[in-house]
Amino acid sequence: MALRKIAETIRCAALLGSLVAAPTLTSASIVYAQDSAEESSVRQAHIEQTEKAKIAVSTVTSGLERPWGLAFLPDGSFLVTERPGRLRHVSRGGAVSAPFRGVPTVAASGQGGLLDIALDPAFPENRTAYIAFVEPRDSGSGIVVIRAVIDLDRLALTDVETIFSQKDSGRGNANFGVRLVPDDEGFLFITVGDRFSTRDKAQDLDSHLGKVLRINTDGTVPIDNPFVGQDNALPEIWSVGHRNAQGAALNPKTGELWISEHGARGGDEINIVRKGLNYGWPIITHGVDYSGAPIGIGNARDGLEQPIYYWVPSIAPSGLAFHDGGQIEPWRDSVFVGALAGQALVRLEVADEAVTHEERILTGLNERIRDVRTGPDGYLYLLTDSENGRILRIGPSR
Numbered sequence: 001m002a003l004r005k006i007a008e009t010i011r012c013a014a015l016l017g018s019l020v021a022a023p024t025l026t027s028a029s030i031v032y033a034q035d036s037a038e039e040s041s042v043r044q045a046h047i048e049q050t051e052k053a054k055i056a057v058s059t060v061t062s063g064l065e066r067p068w069g070l071a072f073l074p075d076g077s078f079l080v081t082e083r084p085g086r087l088r089h090v091s092r093g094g095a096v097s098a099p100f101r102g103v104p105t106v107a108a109s110g111q112g113g114l115l116d117i118a119l120d121p122a123f124p125e126n127r128t129a130y131i132a133f134v135e136p137r138d139s140g141s142g143i144v145v146i147r148a149v150i151d152l153d154r155l156a157l158t159d160v161e162t163i164f165s166q167k168d169s170g171r172g173n174a175n176f177g178v179r180l181v182p183d184d185e186g187f188l189f190i191t192v193g194d195r196f197s198t199r200d201k202a203q204d205l206d207s208h209l210g211k212v213l214r215i216n217t218d219g220t221v222p223i224d225n226p227f228v229g230q231d232n233a234l235p236e237i238w239s240v241g242h243r244n245a246q247g248a249a250l251n252p253k254t255g256e257l258w259i260s261e262h263g264a265r266g267g268d269e270i271n272i273v274r275k276g277l278n279y280g281w282p283i284i285t286h287g288v289d290y291s292g293a294p295i296g297i298g299n300a301r302d303g304l305e306q307p308i309y310y311w312v313p314s315i316a317p318s319g320l321a322f323h324d325g326g327q328i329e330p331w332r333d334s335v336f337v338g339a340l341a342g343q344a345l346v347r348l349e350v351a352d353e354a355v356t357h358e359e360r361i362l363t364g365l366n367e368r369i370r371d372v373r374t375g376p377d378g379y380l381y382l383l384t385d386s387e388n389g390r391i392l393r394i395g396p397s398r
């Protein structure tokens with residue numbers, strides 16, 4: 001443990017050194033400071049002056065391989081998935097456990113593998129988590145969601161049950177999605193990507209590809225889902241016409257589901273997802289294909305929903321979080337989006353259902369941001385997407 005901490009401190013110092021040297025940051029206010037958090041004795045924080053707040057960014061832990069999904073346990077510690085197929089516990093102080101036993105075999109290829117994790121809202125009582133992964137199949141692979149009991153003492157998943165198995169299998173290894181969002185009423189939203197080469201399936205009601213799904217947390221289908229009882233339509237579908245949503249969260253003010261979606265070349269989107277609506281992909285988009293060729297019919301059509309915000313060029317959004325009640329008071333009405341290709345944390349100011357301002361934060365880290373969430377302690381937490389992935393914590397600089 002001591003050695004690990006020393007190595008971490010050296011890595012952190014190296015990072016800070018490169019930050020200070022980065023020409024893009026010469027105007028930013030970056031100094032060295034000791035993290036004031038009680039659980040860290042040697043950790044240093046990176047201080048950044050943003051438009052509305054001076055923030056401290058500290059490394060909770062590092063050395064995670066392609067961390068993908070983050071969940072907060074009641075004691076302030078973490079569960080984190082690594083895309084190659086491992087689930088780990090991380091203590092508040094940053095100690096990383098051995099991999100959990102009982103995690104199913106995943107098809108770890110390209111963008112696929114062990115993806116999101118979300119805890120049941122009643123986790124303190126039932127210790128239940130939902131986990132999404134890409135399952136190897138004879139016909140390629142497909143998305144599966146399990147529910148399982150988290151046994152922290154034995155570092156094991158127990159009582160594992162499959163609650164969703166994607167109908168479609170495929171051999172491509174891009175655009176899987178997947179984010180999991182349980183609500184307080186016993187429903188679980190699942191964002192499923194179009195699998196890249198099968199984008200037209202996003203409009204096919206007989207396919208799970210390119211949809212937001214809504215199931216009961218026991219795996220059954222809610223009777224009030226919009227396509228229940230309709231011929232040639234899968235009953236789990238909640239909304240249609242999505243490309244690859246890798247950010248999703250409930251708006252604490254309205255209870256509605258907000259998602260971020262990757263576009264192709266341009267056309268990344270923020271959407272407010274509503275029952276039965278069609279969000280257009282690949283009929284309409286604000287982007288073009290990677291070749292530069294047009295996609296679909298243009299950027300608007302009656303009956304197809306417009307995003308509330310979009311990016312041209314793309315930032316590659318992953319992770320989405322609201323900050324209501326968070327530690328950084330001036331950010332309380334902001335929505336945060338991680339950017340992979342964009343290598344930034346994006347802050348969006350929102351008034352009702354319109355984005356009124358965008359700010360890009362942490363651009364000097366030169367890190368792909370895979371996930372962003374507001375913790376129960378009100379800090380923002382990020383996962384960086386690399387072979388030496390980190391959990392970062394952002395709070396006010398005092």
Ligand SMILES: [Ca+2]
Pocket residue numbers: 241269279280281284285305306307
């Ligand atoms: Ca759209």
